[in-house]
Amino acid sequence: MTRPMKLTLGPILFNWEPDIWRDFYFRIADEAAVDAVAVGEVVCSKRMPFFDEHFPAVLERLIAAGKEVLVSSLALVTLERERRRTEELALADEWLVEANDISCIAHLGGRPHVIGPFVNVYNEGTARWFAAQGARRICLPPELPLESIAAIAAATPQAEIEVFAFGRAPLAISARCYHARLHKLAKDNCRFVCAADPDGLPVDTLDDERFLVVNGVQTLAYTCTNLIMDLDDLAQANIASLRLSPQHCDMVAVAGTFREVLDGKMPAEEGLRELAAIYPDVPTTNNFLRARATTAQAFRGISTA
Amino acid sequence: MELICPAGTPAALRTAVDAGADAIYCGFADATNARNFPGLNFSRREMGEGIAYAHRSNAKVLVAINTFPAAGAQTPWHSAVDDAVAAGADALIVADVGLIDYAAHTHPAQRLHLSVQAAAANPDAIGFYVRNFGIRRVVLPRVLTVAEIAAIARAIDCETEVFIFGGLCVMAEGRCSLSSHVTGQSPNMHGVCSPASHVVYREEGGTLVSRLGNFTINRFARGEPSAFPTLCKVRFKTSLGSGYLFEDPVSLDAAAILPGLRAAGVTALKIEGRQRSRAYTEGVVRGFREQLDALDAGEKPPADRLAALTEGQSSTLGAYRKTWR
Numbered sequence: 001m002t003r004p005m006k007l008t009l010g011p012i013l014f015n016w017e018p019d020i021w022r023d024f025y026f027r028i029a030d031e032a033a034v035d036a037v038a039v040g041e042v043v044c045s046k047r048m049p050f051f052d053e054h055f056p057a058v059l060e061r062l063i064a065a066g067k068e069v070l071v072s073s074l075a076l077v078t079l080e081r082e083r084r085r086t087e088e089l090a091l092a093d094e095w096l097v098e099a100n101d102i103s104c105i106a107h108l109g110g111r112p113h114v115i116g117p118f119v120n121v122y123n124e125g126t127a128r129w130f131a132a133q134g135a136r137r138i139c140l141p142p143e144l145p146l147e148s149i150a151a152i153a154a155a156t157p158q159a160e161i162e163v164f165a166f167g168r169a170p171l172a173i174s175a176r177c178y179h180a181r182l183h184k185l186a187k188d189n190c191r192f193v194c195a196a197d198p199d200g201l202p203v204d205t206l207d208d209e210r211f212l213v214v215n216g217v218q219t220l221a222y223t224c225t226n227l228i229m230d231l232d233d234l235a236q237a238n239i240a241s242l243r244l245s246p247q248h249c250d251m252v253a254v255a256g257t258f259r260e261v262l263d264g265k266m267p268a269e270e271g272l273r274e275l276a277a278i279y280p281d282v283p284t285t286n287n288f289l290r291a292r293a294t295t296a297q298a299f300r301g302i303s304t305a
Numbered sequence: 306m307e308l309i310c311p312a313g314t315p316a317a318l319r320t321a322v323d324a325g326a327d328a329i330y331c332g333f334a335d336a337t338n339a340r341n342f343p344g345l346n347f348s349r350r351e352m353g354e355g356i357a358y359a360h361r362s363n364a365k366v367l368v369a370i371n372t373f374p375a376a377g378a379q380t381p382w383h384s385a386v387d388d389a390v391a392a393g394a395d396a397l398i399v400a401d402v403g404l405i406d407y408a409a410h411t412h413p414a415q416r417l418h419l420s421v422q423a424a425a426a427n428p429d430a431i432g433f434y435v436r437n438f439g440i441r442r443v444v445l446p447r448v449l450t451v452a453e454i455a456a457i458a459r460a461i462d463c464e465t466e467v468f469i470f471g472g473l474c475v476m477a478e479g480r481c482s483l484s485s486h487v488t489g490q491s492p493n494m495h496g497v498c499s500p501a502s503h504v505v506y507r508e509e510g511g512t513l514v515s516r517l518g519n520f521t522i523n524r525f526a527r528g529e530p531s532a533f534p535t536l537c538k539v540r541f542k543t544s545l546g547s548g549y550l551f552e553d554p555v556s557l558d559a560a561a562i563l564p565g566l567r568a569a570g571v572t573a574l575k576i577e578g579r580q581r582s583r584a585y586t587e588g589v590v591r592g593f594r595e596q597l598d599a600l601d602a603g604e605k606p607p608a609d610r611l612a613a614l615t616e617g618q619s620s621t622l623g624a625y626r627k628t629w630r
Contacts (some may be wrong), residue, residue: 002387008488034449061363075480076424076426076448076480077426077427077429077430077476078426078427078448078453080456082427083427083428083429086429087429101430102423102425102429102430102433102434103427103429103433105433105588106430106432106433106436108428118480120373120400120401120402120423120480120493121478122373122374122375122376122493122494123373123374123375123376123377123379123401123403124376124379124403125374125375125379125401125403125404125406125407126373126401126402126403126404127403128403129402129403129406130402137306137548141482141493143482143485143491143493143494144376147376147377148375148376148377148378150377151377151378152376152377152488154377155376155377158357165308169486170480171481171482171483171485171486172476172478172480172481172482172483172537173480174475174476174477174479174551175448175624176552176624178473178550178551181550182543182550183544183545201543201544201545202543202544203541203542203543203550204541204542204543205520205521205522205542206521206522206524206540206541206542207520207521207549208542209520211520211541212541214543214550217481219476219551221486222512225480249473256437257396265350268493271592271610271629272592287486287489288482288485288486291489291516292458292489293487293489293503293519294486294487294518294519
């Protein structure tokens with residue numbers, strides 16, 4: 001069975017070294033079986049200057065490779081310079097904007113755009129309202145269950161619905177930086193300590209179970225969302241696109257695996273085994289899709305040395 | 306500045322009105338509001354009676370319908386809006402764009418307040434809701450300093466309301482799935498965070514252990530006060546050390562900065578705690594009524610008697626003071 005879904009590579013949520021960041025996107029442009037690529041700092045505005053230098057070259061390479069390029073906006077906008085940056089990004093006409101905060105949508109003035117997973121779209125009333133304002137594609141919040149996803153997609157044929165299908169699910173964003181706090185630094189003088197954890201800093205329970213990861217001001221699940229076994233249900237629900245969120249692993253291989261399973265060239269079970277080899281040691285989950293709580297069982301057997 | 310007080314029950318509403326609240330906020334007894342706890346909140350009849358009681362004392366009632374309607378099942382949220390309007394609510398506190406659109410179109414004369422759950426943290430986001438839906442007041446997220454609040458109040462065309470006391474979200478409100486991750490119960494979808502039904506305490510060799518869902522999230526030595534295990538205020542381990550990673554088990558107390566909030570142009574001050582007891586409501590409302598009356602009269606404020614009412618008897622100014630960040 002083939003499933004006519006597109007693949008979108010989400011923005012890198014972690015603080016990667018600028019050269020690694022650039023090379024990652026060059027390789028994605030050259031090799032990855034993704035249809036769209038979202039680029040841009042979503043988590044912390046302090047990181048932005050590091051990537052600005054490589055931004056034009058990355059954009060050019062992705063466009064030349066035929067990828068649909070989305071430029072992602074910051075999720076939590078409080079400072080003046082963050083407001084200005086968000087406005088500039090929204091007003092530029094060289095790219096399609098992926099809005100991750102209402103303040104970005106406020107500047108779009110009805111022009112076509114994409115809505116990222118950090119804008120709250122929980123139901124068809126909201127999805128339809130945003131679609132009427134120019135949202136062509138909406139990536140739904142990761143915590144939505146399949147039932148809600150299906151209801152939104154069924155009622156919103158005027159926009160493509162995208163689902164967060166691979167990667168550590170973002171769970172929270174704060175004005176406070178937990179990387180800085182753990183290193184006993186002030187946020188304004190953080191020394192970019194988050195760069196030491198390109199896949200997030202693990203946070204364990206008092207019983208030594210892996211639980212969360214911290215990424216500066218953002219908190220994510222320790223587990224890796226992986227919906228490769230759920231593709232039939234997602235296809236049934238008329239989901240147009242799957243989001244693959246970059247982790248510190250071979251994302252070209254991740255995309256290739258999803259593509260093969262989507263195209264019916266690889267059984268889903270084999271895809272699951274492939275992904276476990278590509279991104280080892282991190283338990284996978286589809287709990288949000290299935291409306292289940294996380295169990296400690298999922299974390300057993302993983303040492304927290 | 307108006308004093309906005311919580312009521313989880315009709316009795317708490319009457320208590321808050323009698324103690325000097327300018328307005329009471331409350332919700333219906335279902336998933337349409339962000340304090341969907343067992344035994345809490347109002348039936349339709351109780352809401353009508355509560356509004357009548359408040360209006361007799363010239364107090365207002367703001368009805369919180371501030372969760373995100375369930376996809377494919379939005380009717381309970383639409384009914385909550387219709388019924389709150391019919392009951393004479395002075396304002397609806399709403400967060401979901403689709404629901405705000407419904408309320409603005411179905412009841413164009415109804416005053417709407419933007420809930421903190423909408424996480425509108427800057428003038429552009431707030432302006433979006435004012436322009437599109439005629440929002441009259443925004444409840445600001447607890448991620449801003451007083452200086453940032455002042456700048457926002459100057460830049461927007463609606464009133465501002467800020468939290469001054471009670472539970473403190475460390476994460477941006479309405480954008481947090483921590484509880485959902487651990488318990489399957491979500492603030493945005495179910496109106497609950499770290500629900501008591503998923504909390505277990507047990508004694509382990511002189512240590513009190515608290516568990517949420519399937520995870521151990523705190524251990525208290527004998528004699529150490531045990532705070533409620535809200536997920537962002539519990540102990541974790543990392544390679545850099547163990548302890549309260551996100552925030553200590555503290556609650557917000559902004560009594561010390563009321564003059565600063567007034568100077569910032571804030572319209573209304575909000576007390577958190579619809580789930581708290583009547584005694585708490587009465588103590589906190591009376592305490593802040595005295596503070597505000599003294600402030601308005603240009604007198605020295607009375608000594609802060611609120612400390613005993615804070616959760617775990619430990620308080621913070623949260624993000625209002627920049628050092629928090």
